[in-house]
Amino acid sequence: MSSVPGVTPGQPYLFTRSYHQPWRALLVAAGGFGAAALLLFVVDATGPMWAGMPGWIAAVASIFAANAPLIIAVVAAAAFTSIVGFARATGIRHWVWTDLLYGLFVGIVARAVVELLAPTLGGFGGPLGGALSGDATLALAIAASAAVLISPIIEELYFRGLMVRALVDALSDAGRVGASIVAVTTSTAAFVLLHVVAAGSLVPVGLIIGSLVVGVGCGVLTVVTGRLWAAIVAHVLYNASGLALLLW
Template sequence: MSTDTPAPERVRARSGRRRPWWRGGSSMRRWNLDLLGIALLALGAGLLAGAWLGGFAGTLVLWALLLAAVLFAMLRRGVPRGLMQFRAVDVLYGIVLGGILRGIQGWLAVSFGGSGALPSYPSLEGALPPLWWAEDLLGGAIIAPVIEELFFRGLLLVVIFTLVRRFAGDDRAGIAVGGFVAVVASTALFVAAHYLAGAMSADAAVSLTLVGLVCGLLVVFTGRIWPAILVHIVFNGTGVLLTAAGTLLG
């Protein structure tokens, strides 16, 4: 008697293996409620440790714990199919949407009572702080966006979406509900984490909310994390460069 898998079942199996992460499939089988708990535990522990240590050391510990949660999810639970795929159009998403978000942030700063002048570092004789390139340009404009997007959108959003979709169903309505809940919840956690990590003005809170929503929607609609990472890098990077320019030209 043949032990080969019947042809229809082989077709269904191959089809299941090719399903993108937002449709479920084998790559999402182990993304369960306990993984959400691990992610939230890492976020809470990172915020507490960061507040206790303070300064750049606290930020490094927070980054390390968030990255550890991401690596645990990807290495032990599987990489969501298609999430890490990169396409050339992702660069366009980053430049255009990141630039638009930075422009909106400037408009919001003026609307909330700002002078409209370029931001600047507190310094003597218009000189940049000695480690601005390490803490702000490298850390704030590159490392932070990558880690934050991998955690808040690549881990939290994906696992929340997956859990809600399983409950709501695999049809179009269930996927829509999952996307809505995941984008809103991950954005709320993203903004709350920044608020708890340090003082934040009202216009900064609105700007961060917009960044979270745009990046979340990009991940949901494209199925990829790179558009969100590049938007965040452009948003943070332009902020650092404008601050450096304001310091040198002020």
């Protein structure tokens, strides 16, 4: 019988080792996080410069700053610290129909929690806020596409597909439950921090609560299912529902 690299006899295929050099993968992740935080800070600090440009340019700059370093880190980690390939390392190779149900459930619960504690009142914060005052329609379309499709997928690939899975591998000696708790906690803290940086000088309470709930929910989905799709569905639904409330 053939074996899969990184799988010990009797070990469920669902929980194969994602990153064979997990600490190096986490080092790559740290570099991506630092680069994203720095770029977001620069975009926010140079806000007056963006005010004189078409709104869509500021929108693209903000989206690039938040997402480009993260996806580069994910690709680099999969290429240089894993021997199972990008799709298997991040957990997106396999899809089970229950992932959709789990994702919908967590996404709805996360949005409900946020709306109960800090109802959405409308308006975009951070660098994008100024962008929407210019070419409103185009900037809004770009921002909406990023919020519903681009950012959730890239953030899940990075925070859960890279960080959570690499941490679980790195801390395997602590047992799967212990490693999972540390992985979800650490990735959620980083997830919240990056969103706070992205918000700039205005950090709504709802943003912190939402980032915390989504971080924990998607992290738990990742370690429980061993796949990434449920987390992606939850994150996309959460962001889409938030955008709908903003535009209501």
